[in-house]
Amino acid sequence: MTRTFAFDLDAFRKDLDGIAIEDNPALVKQKSRDFFWYSPILKGQLEHVTGDLVATPKDEAEVIRILKAAFAHDVPVTPRGGGTGNYGQAMPLSRGLILNLAEMNKVKAIHPGRVICEPGAIIAQIDKETRAHSGQELRLHPSTYATASIAGYVAGGSGGVGSIRWGGLRDIGNVLRLRVVTMEAEPRILELTGWELHKVMHAYGTNGIITEVEMPLTAAYDWVDVLVGFDQWMDTVRYCDALGNADGLLLKEIAAIAAPVPHTYFLRHQKFIPEGKSVAVLMVAPHAMDAFLAFTARAKGEVLFRADTAADPKGLPPAYELAWNHTTLRALRVDPSITYIQTMFAPPTHIEKIETITRLFGDEVPGHLEFVRFDGKITPMGLSLIRHTTNERLEEIMRLHEENGCPIFNPHRYTLEEGGMKQTDLVQLDFKREADPKGLLNPGKMIAWEDPSFDFAAQKTYLFPGLQQTG
């Protein structure tokens, strides 16, 4: 099944009269990109992708006008927040309109335990306002805290800093309510709560446009960034695992990163990190520091850096910008051949699995683990770095992970299914049928819609026929 979109751009534009529009090709291309280039495979596939126009609505009424016009003119619409995704989530594979939600960025209301925002609100700005209002902050944020939008995070992210305490975005309770506009002749406004949220969460905007987000808040603290070093990688892993399971110690982030990554790629922290050290990157509640230090001393961890007593921590990036995909970013900046994979080391045999993978690949796949709660259990998620040689070897590395019981969430694919559970998400598909009957929202990202007969078991990469041609 080949999908193409033919539309009259000028006629569509006329319907957008009064709405902020950008059509300078260089600026449109800038707003058509995310961090897809972390992946050498996506870099090859998506480098040329661009939209035709960028529309920047100032409120929900304008969003509805835009969607109505796009529906009438069969124009593909790809929503965009901060553009901080890594899998082409916000990239318009079939050209059309970029729906830039950056100007809908207000924090609308703050209550005990919850905040209501416009979709383009920047996560760090939300925290700034909720902290000032009542000492509260979001439970979870990506390492792109300073630039990511809240709806982009909900639509394209899965977890991050805070997941050690709260699990992932998909865990019920971590998003409270989404207001969504459908892509129909007469767009409807829906309010989703409870299980219904799964219809549009992590759907890349393929089946509705989020115009309001209600998120839970938790107590804000002046988290202390700490780096703890070990001579042995597996000691770092065991330390992080035990730390995550220490129920009385309040931490917001626990990552383990194998030598030589920390010394070699964390340039601004380099002076604190001896070359051979594997490092735990941590964010610790200030009132937990005494107990944390006692715990760490008993585990024979060496505190290499702590921001609360550091002589001059001002020029240093925050700990969360050493973690999650910022680890990858810092490595890429020094060595552009680096890429990464995402995997999971499921308990109770997580330690053994990590040992196996470490033995199998050594420094070709430097360890990077993010410890999170998953179904109630502390679970190391791998965001392992890869010293990339060929795409074939990259596929082989992923295959060897799966053969050793470590499922891959493939960051080298632009579709929802291949990057996730490798199966059709019927809840999301059904909602797309209802909310985007013409399939105009972010085309090419949901295989179940584009090619219902696609065989996930065949291990072949899905190539969206509607992907615009190079040049």
Add this chain to the structure above:
Amino acid sequence: MTRTFAFDLDAFRKDLDGIAIEDNPALVKQKSRDFFWYSPILKGQLEHVTGDLVATPKDEAEVIRILKAAFAHDVPVTPRGGGTGNYGQAMPLSRGLILNLAEMNKVKAIHPGRVICEPGAIIAQIDKETRAHSGQELRLHPSTYATASIAGYVAGGSGGVGSIRWGGLRDIGNVLRLRVVTMEAEPRILELTGWELHKVMHAYGTNGIITEVEMPLTAAYDWVDVLVGFDQWMDTVRYCDALGNADGLLLKEIAAIAAPVPHTYFLRHQKFIPEGKSVAVLMVAPHAMDAFLAFTARAKGEVLFRADTAADPKGLPPAYELAWNHTTLRALRVDPSITYIQTMFAPPTHIEKIETITRLFGDEVPGHLEFVRFDGKITPMGLSLIRHTTNERLEEIMRLHEENGCPIFNPHRYTLEEGGMKQTDLVQLDFKREADPKGLLNPGKMIAWEDPSFDFAAQKTYLFPGLQQTG
């Protein structure tokens, strides 16, 4: 080894001049008791126990004067908070002085994430002040929230409401600092943090007198009391287990209580609870209610009661007064023959173990589980009720639990070791040697001190030779 204490009470009294003293035998006996009578075995052993005097210091200087005088005159000293223990923790087995810390009850300072209190501060009062100050509350509290003192909880408790999120008191980080006065010729003041806290935590005041407590705080919410009913006990268990493992749902309390206990013994909630229903007793964060209700509906749980929408919830006890040892108390009030045991159903086979125990005993041992975090994992702790017949059968029920892989923390013993891990705690013993060289603090509670040759493997009950005789 027999221990007796001979002392000149009048001479001792003279040294206490200016300190509030009570010697009316009826009032002294009242202050010599706790809730030991939950246990038919302890009831027989301890019913007659009383001290000679009660001293009520108003500050740490008076505590030091009292300890100095007691050391000089060889007077046993048993500290007392709210007297809400269940194992005779605060009962003076060898007479002597009751050190009543009830008047040292001030909240001294509140900071982000922590509170500093005097030892006798009532837990509910601490929360009242920290809530008013900055929307904070203690992480953990016993079901005797309204009457228990903070130092009594630390010295004699193990966990409670909030343990589903934070684990137990002994988990590092759940107590931040204790200030302790030793029982020596010249009492010393020690400040304990980190692992050192274990020297005096859950030591029943056998090796030091706590004069200041620093505890971590968390965000306070207007927790919603909810009762969820099921026709099947095991469905209740599985629901609570899944709820505890739902990382995005913020709850402060999850208990599962088997039919017919809820209907029969929760008299003021009886109209909400059909007779055959097993019940989950829950405290849910208000902002989690939508997600919680969606979760519960999918699990086919029937919401029998929720305090946030109940017509007239004013006359009802709070949910936490249906849980922990208040479950036992409510049963005892209706049927005085009821008692209880404490056990643990360790994951990953916790569900199977609960099924086995349920099959083995049926309604002789009605199920009561408190779900807590234990070493990072959601773990059902049994506070099972017992329809008591004979002490022999009670011992047999406990033995059968242990034979089926469910360790018993015996609430029918007054010693630290028998109620706990059935082994010597060298950290506590060493600290007693240092801080109470004459063994005057709460005599008879630490077997390791009283009888170093006691054989825990022999399964015989320890009988303290110094226990005052009946009458």
